[in-house]
Amino acid sequence: MNYSIKDKPKPAVKKGEFYFSAIGLDHVHIYDQCGGLIEAGGVLKSVYDPDPAKMDQFCIKFPEVKRAAREEEIVSDQKVLLVAGAAIPSERCALGLRVMSAGKDYFTDKAPLTSIDQLNAAMAKVKETGKKYIVFYGRLHNESSIFAGQLIEQGAIGNVIQVLGLGPHRLGAAGRPDWFFKKEKYGGIICDIGTHIVDQFLFYTKAKDVKVVRSQVANYNNPQYPEFEDFGDAMLAADNGSNCYLRVDWLTPDGLQGWGDSRVFILGTEGFIEKRSTLQLGEKNSSAGHVYLANNHEETYFNVDGKVGYPFFGQLILDCLNRTENAMTQEHAFKVAKICVKAQMQAVKLREYEDGRIF
Numbered sequence: 001m002n003y004s005i006k007d008k009p010k011p012a013v014k015k016g017e018f019y020f021s022a023i024g025l026d027h028v029h030i031y032d033q034c035g036g037l038i039e040a041g042g043v044l045k046s047v048y049d050p051d052p053a054k055m056d057q058f059c060i061k062f063p064e065v066k067r068a069a070r071e072e073e074i075v076s077d078q079k080v081l082l083v084a085g086a087a088i089p090s091e092r093c094a095l096g097l098r099v100m101s102a103g104k105d106y107f108t109d110k111a112p113l114t115s116i117d118q119l120n121a122a123m124a125k126v127k128e129t130g131k132k133y134i135v136f137y138g139r140l141h142n143e144s145s146i147f148a149g150q151l152i153e154q155g156a157i158g159n160v161i162q163v164l165g166l167g168p169h170r171l172g173a174a175g176r177p178d179w180f181f182k183k184e185k186y187g188g189i190i191c192d193i194g195t196h197i198v199d200q201f202l203f204y205t206k207a208k209d210v211k212v213v214r215s216q217v218a219n220y221n222n223p224q225y226p227e228f229e230d231f232g233d234a235m236l237a238a239d240n241g242s243n244c245y246l247r248v249d250w251l252t253p254d255g256l257q258g259w260g261d262s263r264v265f266i267l268g269t270e271g272f273i274e275k276r277s278t279l280q281l282g283e284k285n286s287s288a289g290h291v292y293l294a295n296n297h298e299e300t301y302f303n304v305d306g307k308v309g310y311p312f313f314g315q316l317i318l319d320c321l322n323r324t325e326n327a328m329t330q331e332h333a334f335k336v337a338k339i340c341v342k343a344q345m346q347a348v349k350l351r352e353y354e355d356g357r358i359f
Contacts, residue, residue: 003300005150008307008309011039011041013040014041016043018320020080021077022044022048022084023047023087024095027086028086029086030086032141038062040317047068082106082107082320085108086109087109090114090186090187092113093113105134110136112135112333132320133334137195139199140313145277146308148273151293158270159270160268163204163265164246166247166248168250168261169249170252170259171250181227189229189232190215191340195337209239211238215348216232216349217232217344230251236343263276264277270296271296277289291304
C-alpha cells in the first residue's frame with residue numbers, strides 16, 4: 001500500500017499579518033518556538049529577558065528583533081497577538097497569566113506548569129479572558145512524530161491501543177543553570193520531560209481522560225544534586241481502553257552521538273509503528289526522522305527527515321487569528337499537564353540522596 005507524506009506546509013499568513021514576541025529565554029526551546037512561527041509567516045517583533053546575556057544570544061539568532069527594556073513593553077504592545085515563552089518551569093504559569101490578562105495568547109515551552117494550583121489558575125484565566133495557553137510539546141517540532149500521526153490517520157495500524165515511549169536525555173550538568181536541579185523550580189522529571197510522551201499518548205489514541213496507574217522516580221547517579229531526579233517512569237490507562245508506558249531519564253552516555261536515543265512504539269489493532277526521533281543508533285552522522293511500519297500488508301521504512309515540515313505553527317497562527325482550535329485544543333494542552341503533574345505527585349521514590357547518603 002502507498003502511505004503518503006503530506007506536502008510540507010507553506011506560510012499561513014503574509015508578512016505583517018501576525019506579530020508575536022518572546023519573553024523568558026531560560027530554555028533553548030524558545031529558538032524552535034520562534035523559528036517555527038517565523039517559518040509559518042509570523043513576525044517576531046520584540047524580546048525580553050531580565051538577563052542581558054540571554055538577549056544577546058537571542059538577537060544573534062534573530063537579528064531583526066527589537067530588544068524590550070522590560071516585560072511591560074511587550075504585553076502593552078497592541079500589535080503583538082501572541083507571546084512565546086520558555087521561562088523557568090515554575091514561573092511559566094505566572095507569565096502566562098500576565099500575558100493573557102493583557103489580551104494576548106500564550107505559547108509556552110513544556111512543562112507548561114508545575115502544580116495543580118497553577119493548572120487551576122491557568123484554566124480560570126483562559127475562561128476569564130478567552131485567550132489561549134498553548135504548549136510546545138516535542139511532537140510538534142519532530143517530523144517522525146508528525147508522520148506517525150499521518151500514518152495513523154490513514155489507517156495504517158488500525159486503532160491505537162498502546163504507546164510505549166522512551167525519552168532519554170543527556171544531562172550535561174556543567175552547562176545547566178542552578179534552577180535545573182531544584183525540584184520546586186523544574187517540577188520533577190515526569191512533570192518536565194514526561195510531557196513529551198504523554199502528549200503523544202493522548203494525540204495518537206484520541207483519549208480524553210487518563211488514570212495514572214503507577215509512577216516512579218529516582219536519583220541513581222547524581223548525589224551532588226539531592227533534589228534532582230535522573231529517572232522516572234509511569235503506567236497510564238485511558239478512558240478508551242488504550243494504555244501507555246513511559247520512561248524518561250538523564251542517563252544518556254557521553255559516547256552517544258546525540259542528546260538521547262528517543263524512541264516511541266505505537267501498537268495498533270492491525271500493526272505497529274516505531275519511530276526513532278533523534279538518531280539511528282550505530283550510524284555515523286545519523287539524521288533524525290526514522291519511521292518503521294509493519295501491518296497486515298507490509299513492513300516499510302521511511303526516512304522523513306526534511307520531508308514533512310511542521311504544520312502546527314501555521315495552524316497556531318490561524319487559530320489565534322480565527323479563534324479556532326486546529327493546532328491544539330485547550331483541553332489537550334491542559335490535560336497533558338494535569339496527567340504529568342499527577343504522575344509526579346503520586347510517584348514512588350525508588351532511590352534518593354540526603355546529605356550524601358542513599359536511603
